[in-house]
Amino acid sequence: MGTAILSGKRSKDPSTQVGACIVNPNKKIVGIGYNGATKGFSDDDFPWSRDGEPLETKYLYVVHAEKNAILNATKHLVDCTIYVTLFPCNDCAKAIIQSGITRVVYLSDKYAHLDSFKASRIMFEKANVALHKLEPDVKEITLSFEIE
Numbered sequence: 001m002g003t004a005i006l007s008g009k010r011s012k013d014p015s016t017q018v019g020a021c022i023v024n025p026n027k028k029i030v031g032i033g034y035n036g037a038t039k040g041f042s043d044d045d046f047p048w049s050r051d052g053e054p055l056e057t058k059y060l061y062v063v064h065a066e067k068n069a070i071l072n073a074t075k076h077l078v079d080c081t082i083y084v085t086l087f088p089c090n091d092c093a094k095a096i097i098q099s100g101i102t103r104v105v106y107l108s109d110k111y112a113h114l115d116s117f118k119a120s121r122i123m124f125e126k127a128n129v130a131l132h133k134l135e136p137d138v139k140e141i142t143l144s145f146e147i148e
Contacts, residue, residue, distance in 0.1 A: 001107065001134055002141060004083045007034045008065065012043040013058065015050055020065035020084040022073060022101065030075045033068025037061060066092035070099050077101050083134075087112065093120035096129065103130040 001021070008019025011034045022031035037046040038061070049057050063071075066088050070077065078100035087109040088096060096104065104124065111117045124131055 001083045001085075001105065001136070003029065003032060004065075004085050005107075007032050008085050010034045011036055011065075012046065012048060013062070014048055016086065018065040018084065018086045020069040020082055022069050022077060022080050022082045024075065024077075024080050030077065030080060031069040031073030033063075033065045033070070033072050035062050035065045036068065038063055064089065064092050067095050070095055070101075073099075081105060086110070087117060088120050090116040090119040090123065093123045097123060097127045101129065103132065105132045105134050107134055107136075109133065 003021040004019040006019065007021060008017040011017040011019070013035055016035065018035045020031075020033045021029060024030050037043045046061055047056050047058055050059075051057065054060055065086075066082060066084055069082065080099075080101045081103040082096060082101050083105045085107045087106045088104065089111075109117070121131070123129075
């Protein structure tokens with residue numbers, strides 16, 4: 001989950017930085033992603049607003065962290081686990097299921113009341129994808145860049 005959190009820090013989204021990390025059954029990382037613009041144009045040219053006309057908001061352009069991790073994957077994803085900082089929306093749930101991932105570990109479920117996230121749970125249940133809300137023992141990990 002630490003890798004997913006760190007990946008999410010790369011997102012330029014001012015309101016929600018989401019990261020994802022996929023590991024295979026041998027616990028090797030096979031994909032990492034964060035919510036951001038598609039390849040071909042800069043995140044700096046991207047509208048990050050949540051409000052306004054649809055073409056002036058992030059929603060029609062952003063690639064979610066889960067999809068980026070799947071698209072960036074180096075190997076097949078059958079029986080893999082995805083660690084994600086925010087419970088997946090219905091669109092990402094479809095991609096997770098279709099890719100063969102069989103377990104989702106998440107930190108936050110702050111949108112559980114929305115239909116798109118309720119649909120995710122229904123799809124995950126029907127596809128036998130295991131869900132696990134991570135309750136970390138620690139609240140903070142500090143990185144030091146001081147090398148001796």
